[in-house]
Amino acid sequence: MDIRTLCLGILSLGNATGYEIKKLVGEGSFSFFSEASYGSIYPALTKLTEEGLIECKEKVQSKRPDKKIYSLSDAGRKVLEHSLQSAPKPDKNKSEFLAALLFAEAVAPDRIPDLIDERIAHHDHQIKQLSDMRNQEDGKASLFVLEYGLAVQKAARDYLSNGKNRFNG
């Protein structure tokens, strides 16, 4: 999924500014399965507007910088709908943790228990974040996706805490 479709999709859930989109993919409900930086979001929004797939309303603010609130147009909705007809491409998961764990066996085995403990803490943190978000989610799919994330995080944490003793002795 390219950045353009990502923007269309996020806007299908509600109007937003570039800044807000960045927050969503950087820390919010999208952050555990997507990512993007300002350097890709802003140009994408400009281009989508030129193409008529989204619309832009400028909102002048006094105590804050002016905003550009984007919304999905009918044309954009159709394009998004069309994109969703084809099968999603397989996930891309890059995990330095798993790589480090694997490589540590040969060159730094003492490091493994720490690596796992830090990871468990990390999962706990993620689980807490997602749990907190759950109370704020609205849509069915939105909740479903968030709980998918929760289920995966919990499984990972449980696997690690049950299995870490393999490296203690």
Add this chain to the structure above:
Amino acid sequence: MDIRTLCLGILSLGNATGYEIKKLVGEGSFSFFSEASYGSIYPALTKLTEEGLIECKEKVQSKRPDKKIYSLSDAGRKVLEHSLQSAPKPDKNKSEFLAALLFAEAVAPDRIPDLIDERIAHHDHQIKQLSDMRNQEDGKASLFVLEYGLAVQKAARDYLSNGKNRFNG
């Protein structure tokens, strides 16, 4: 983790050619948490050799193209060891499936059950692959990582099959 560290790490587990490294990250035990193409692997191996972090033995073959078998040098081992001391960077997970699921609610809700069924089939396939690999794994960490993958895949599949009915009615 950059491509260089990835190569060092893979070579820490055993000697390999560029071709074999590509197979490992593309289909093998690494494929579910890492990725790389020939276009990045071969130049990386050349450069690591120039830097003395890996060594290269050319093996002339008659019925097959000649091979370059790479192995980790002592210097390379130290560099790898050092890399593993710092905390691994957080995972990067890109899932078109989750994005599609989320976006489908607004523009193509009828598509959701299919999306989920295809995903369950995909998880089943992955689980089978990983289970098959499990019997061939050797190292402790190698098995541990593979089973981590299995645990996560199973949790995802179970979550989806238990929850998909939310979108049927």
Add this chain to the structure above:
DNA sequence: AATTACATGTAATCCGTTACATGATTGA
């Protein structure tokens, strides 16, 4: 007093994939 949040945008740079180039051998 200093940092974070708000808010947008561009240019340089990095990094990696895709496509190209080559060619024998084996299995379907």
Add this chain to the structure above:
DNA sequence: TCAATCATGTAACGGATTACATGTAATT
């Protein structure tokens, strides 16, 4: 006979991040 496997490598291209540029206001 045709596709896939084995095997290495480069060049063009694309896409995204990082850093830069700017400035107010709220928070710590």
